[in-house]
Amino acid sequence: MSEDIIYPVREDLAGLQPYGAPQLEVPIRLNVNENPYAPSQAIIDDIASSVAQAAATLNRYPDRDFPQLRASLADYLATESHVRVSPENIWAANGSNEVMTQILQAFGGPGRTVVSFAPTYSMYHEYARDTNTRWVQGQRDPDFHLDIAAVEETLRRERPSVLLLASPNNPTGTALPVDDQKRILDIAATTGPQINGRATSTIVVIDEAYGEFRRAGVPSALELLDTHPHLVVSRTMSKAFAMAGLRLGYMAAARAIIDAIMLVRLPYHLSDVTQATALAALRHSAELLGYVDSLREERDCLVSWLRENGFDAIDSDSNFVLFGQFADRDAIFHALLTHGVLIRVVGPNGWLRVSVGTPQETDAFKQALKEVTA
Numbered sequence: 001m002s003e004d005i006i007y008p009v010r011e012d013l014a015g016l017q018p019y020g021a022p023q024l025e026v027p028i029r030l031n032v033n034e035n036p037y038a039p040s041q042a043i044i045d046d047i048a049s050s051v052a053q054a055a056a057t058l059n060r061y062p063d064r065d066f067p068q069l070r071a072s073l074a075d076y077l078a079t080e081s082h083v084r085v086s087p088e089n090i091w092a093a094n095g096s097n098e099v100m101t102q103i104l105q106a107f108g109g110p111g112r113t114v115v116s117f118a119p120t121y122s123m124y125h126e127y128a129r130d131t132n133t134r135w136v137q138g139q140r141d142p143d144f145h146l147d148i149a150a151v152e153e154t155l156r157r158e159r160p161s162v163l164l165l166a167s168p169n170n171p172t173g174t175a176l177p178v179d180d181q182k183r184i185l186d187i188a189a190t191t192g193p194q195i196n197g198r199a200t201s202t203i204v205v206i207d208e209a210y211g212e213f214r215r216a217g218v219p220s221a222l223e224l225l226d227t228h229p230h231l232v233v234s235r236t237m238s239k240a241f242a243m244a245g246l247r248l249g250y251m252a253a254a255r256a257i258i259d260a261i262m263l264v265r266l267p268y269h270l271s272d273v274t275q276a277t278a279l280a281a282l283r284h285s286a287e288l289l290g291y292v293d294s295l296r297e298e299r300d301c302l303v304s305w306l307r308e309n310g311f312d313a314i315d316s317d318s319n320f321v322l323f324g325q326f327a328d329r330d331a332i333f334h335a336l337l338t339h340g341v342l343i344r345v346v347g348p349n350g351w352l353r354v355s356v357g358t359p360q361e362t363d364a365f366k367q368a369l370k371e372v373t374a
């Protein structure tokens with residue numbers, strides 16, 4: 001092959017590195033907020049026989065609209081959040097990353113703007129870049145909460161078609177109180193781009209990737225769907241649901257929003273194998289989510305332990321904790337790695353993020369952190 005060929009890669013992609021946390025084979029992996037508990041043999045067996053059944057018709061394309069899976073996801077949300085949405089108001093894709101990219105494919109693009117508030121999930125910026133949507137990033141407060149006045153000012157100034165807000169937020173773990181969600185939704189009702197001389201709504205995506213870890217008594221944004229037709233609630237089976245390897249994310253939204261997304265989705269994007277695996281996993285949701293309570297407790301104990309040991313730690317509604325503050329966080333990250341503990345360098349300078357693991361993994365992390373900071 002000739003070395004001289006010049007490929008017409010998009011100028012804005014030239015020289016960039018692909019996104020992704022390091023995937024390293026180390027004993028303690030606490031870097032991508034997975035549920036540390038693997039599926040039981042009963043679940044493995046059910047998935048295996050469901051996939052075998054799907055395999056019998058793999059010569060055919062899968063169901064493009066996957067009504068069975070949508071119904072099953074709607075049932076799950078009704079149990080988990082006590083909010084009943086119709087299967088027609090559910091959409092799914094290969095991870096919530098794909099769901100949110102599809103939202104920007106349908107509502108973003110050249111001439112359109114998407115807004116978010118840092119520090120937040122770093123992929124949001126990539127969805128914008130990949131869909132040629134203008135990216136505007138405001139800042140959270142020093143305590144990592146959202147200043148609603150700043151959100152209002154940004155929405156009115158930028159007139160975005162989409163606002164992306166994670167609650168609980170990654171990497172801070174902070175949740176957006178429901179009253180703030182309502183205020184933002186009310187403002188966003190008229191802050192979208194002007195189309196044919198008329199103000200549109202900004203689509204507000206509340207990304208509840210970590211929603212199941214929220215504290216008892218905290219409602220899901222799903223409760224606001226009925227009254228706010230420009231709201232999208234994004235969820236995933238990758239985190240609390242302990243199915244990161246499956247790649248299944250989904251959203252609940254008004255039918256018109258889902259209709260728009262169906263225009264941009266690739267045909268047959270959810271394979272039969274994915275649909276069969278997800279349906280099998282959903283039959284076992286109680287067991288798969290069985291460790292959520294203990295992970296929450298483990299998280300709160302970890303925050304207390306970090307503070308008792310002289311670190312700053314942010315109260316988390318998620319399954320990870322942002323802690324610091326270090327003059328050289330990269331040095332701490334690498335020192336932990338030499339102890340076989342992989343965490344994540346992410347968020348504002350000086351801070352690190354650790355996922356909540358099994359009690360044994362958390363102990364190994366605490367021990368290693370004590371040694372490397374002694």
Ligand SMILES: Cc1ncc(COP(=O)(O)O)c(C=O)c1O
Pocket residue numbers: 032033094095096097098121166169170207209235236237238244247248249
């Ligand atoms: C806030 C947030 N949203 C979405 C995702 C994407 O998850 P997935 O594509 O696995 O559903 C992540 C993954 O870490 C996340 O932290």
